[in-house]
Amino acid sequence: MRFFLSVSCFILTFAAAAAAPVIEPPLPMEKAFRMEARRDGPDIALRWQLEDGYYLYREYLSATGDDGKPVEMSTPPGVIKDDPGFGSTEVYYGTATATLVAPTAGMLKVTYQGCQDGGLCYPPTTVDIDPATLAQAMDPAADGPVSPARPQSQAAFPLVSKAAAEPVDGPGIRISDQSANGVVGSLLDRGGVLFLIAGFLGLGVLLAFTPCVFPMYPILAATLSREGESLSAGRGFALSLTYVLSLAAAFSLFGVVAAWWGQSFQVALQSTTATLVVAAIFMALALSSFGLFELQLPSFLRNRVAPARGSGGSLASSAALGFSSALVIGPCVTAPLAGALLYIAQTGDVVLGATALFALGVGKGIPLILMGTFGSGPLPRAGQWMERVRQVFGFLFLATAVWLADGLLPAGTGLLLWSVLAITFAVFIGAFDQMRPEAGGAARLAKSAGLLAGLYGVLLAIGAFSGATDPLKPLAPIAAARSDTTTAKKIIKDSFQSAASAAELSSLLKADANGAPSLVYFTADWCVTCRVIERSVLSDATVANALEGVRLISVDLSKITEANRSLMKELQVIGPPTMLFLDAGNNEVQASRLVGDITTQAVAASAASLKESL
Incomplete structure (x- = not known):
């Protein structure tokens, strides 16, 4: 009963949020609060031009010198506002001004904070100002500098910020408006918050059958099978819904933390330590499926949450398993995920960004809920069949662990692990056992599957010792050595020039005096999707022909270094794999950016758009 009350409250909360008045999508902070600085005699005059519907806090205007000590700041009175976050406080609408006592030497750090009226509150922002480079503010009513005794005219400040100069070592790339707006902004513009939630829910359903979500199916199936004879459609629905809601909540939480942290979701969750921990979890699940030990909550917790269900799966254990499963689907970058994380990082709107991520996670889990509800009938109840199914789940868990750890292992080691796994599976399924003449069709099909798995394992072992790295092409090195024909045109990793910072990227883009279109590809050794792209997409002759001359x-x-992190932020790249298509003027072609699971057709289409723009 408590479970269904919790779910009902959760649904009502989302419905209330969706029914709330639609707020205009928030502007980037530098557009909502345009700041400029000028000399005013011996002092420094600051001015913020605020967009309609935005306000700045008087209390949170401050400045410090190079030594970290406060600098005296004078500000005019504001208007009193009953702010939901800060209580009764003074704010500025339209225009805000301040006067600083300039230090004799060194830089100034000016900090300010504001909000969208009825919407999000931006995080505090600090701007560096060099007093030595500031121009003198001129009074348009006189021929000389502004007198400290007279108020300054607004015309004394052209609305061009002098506080944040353009970086001299930037790559000089102009990203497209569509990339800057992102999928969240696009959905908000079309239909508001309700449309955004529905859109991300639908996108999650479309992503539910991608490789990163596949491991969730055996995890949930193993949880359901532990119920044994007591598993009903209602019980399956409760367990699977708990699993999915916990997974989506963790997915949302990790995304918000990663966006605020300033790193991509994959970098946050695919560190060596995190990957090894998740792989170890799947190893433990596999060994439990083989009967070496039983994974369950401590007895004092199990007796409280499921006193009448023995060792069956409880709602609490399903929730814990769902929460931890987010570590598996989190590192897989997709366009919706990248858009939501970018939106949080740019606007600071944690609530809306987290809601979008939660809806995306729920969408990915809808097929899991359907499987748990309507697929509970075919699951085995007891006996030898259940043990067989658990063993199959164990091999799926082991395969997931190998898949996760493959990127951390030396080249070819992963292929050996896949070989061992395939041969061991053949042994477990009875490929080398003596078959009785009266054996039925199912037993014979199982033996055939085992023999094929064993043969595949042998081919993988041969490929590993021959220098192969692709489990789908274990004999590729041998075939290449024997081939006398000219190999088809393809792109390999060595075809790319490498850049590690904005300065290096700028240098490469300016190297061609004639100006050529460019493809900038963000990749990483730990990125599983990147390996698939490099193995199956870039090696395709269609892609090579489409990118000829690029x-x-x-x-x-x-x-991750400070240099490439800064470059990612400047180009609004969440993580690998991401492809940017730039014309000869280093402008990103509209609607050409590719993120996540990139296909041959997508690269060819973006390359065609690039060439059409020339």
Whole structure:
């Protein structure tokens, strides 16, 4: 009963949020609060031009010098506002001004904070100002500088910020408006918050059958099978819904933390330590499926949450398993995920960004809920069949662990692990057991599957010792050595010039005096999707022909540094794999950016759009 009350409250909360008045999509902070600074005699005059519907806090205007000590700041009175976040406080609408006592030397750091009226509150922003470079403010009513005794005219400040100069070592790339707006902004513009939630829910359903979500099916199936004879459609619905809601909540939480942290979701969750921890979890699940031990909550918790269900799966254990499963689907970058994280990082709107991520996670889990509800009938109840199914789940868990750890292992080691897994599966399924003449069709099909798995394992072992790295092409090195024909045109990693920072990227883009279109590809050694792209997409002759004449540049994010992190922020790249298509003037072609699971057709289409723009 408590479970269904919780779910009902959760649905009502989302419905209330969706029914709330639609707020205009928030502007980037530098557009909502346009700041400029000028000399005013011995002092420094600051002015913020605020967009309609935005306000600035008087209390949170401050400045410090190079030594970190406060700098005296004078501000005019504001208007009193009953702010939901800060209580009764003074704010400025339209225009805000301040006067600083300029230090004799060194830089100034000016901090300010504001909000969208009825919408989000931006995080505090600090701007560096060099007093030595500021121009003198002129009074348009006189021929000399503004007198400290007279108020300054607004015309004394052209609305061009002098506080944040353009970086001299930037790559000089102009990203497209569509990339800057993002999928969240596009959905908000079309239909508001309700449309945004529905859109991300639908996008999640479309992503539910991608490789990163596949491991969730055996995890949930193993949880359901532990119920044994007591598993009903209602019980399956409760367990699967708990699993999915917990997964979506964790997915949303991790995304918000990663966006605020300033790193991509994959970088936050695919560190070596995190990957090994998740792989170890799947190893433990596999060993439990083989009967080496039983995974369950401590007895004092189990007796409270499921006193009458023995060792069956409880709602609490399903929730814990769902929460931890987010570590598996989180690192897989997709266009909706990248858009939501970028929106949080740019606007600071945690609530809306987290809601979008939650809806995306729920959408990915809808097929899991359907499987748990309507697929509970075919699941085995007891006996030898259940043990067989658990063993199959165990091999799926082991396969997931190998898949996760493959990127951390030396080349070819992963292929050996896949070989061992395939041969071991053949042994478990009875491929080498003596078959009785009266054996039925199912037993014979199982034996055939086992023999094929064993043969595949042998081919994988041969490929590993021959230098192969692709489990789908274990004999590729041998075939290449024997081939006398000319190999088809293809793109390999060595075809790309490498850049690690904005300065290096700028240098590569300016190297061609004639100006050529460019593809900037963000990749990483730990990115599983990147390996698939490099193995199956870039090696395709169609892609090679489509990108003929296009300068190929890669940005390696295997190790995140301050230089490439800054470059990612400037180009609004959440993580790998991401492809930017730039024309000869280094302008990103509209609607050409590719993120996540990139296909041959998508690359060819973006390349065609690039060439049409020339």
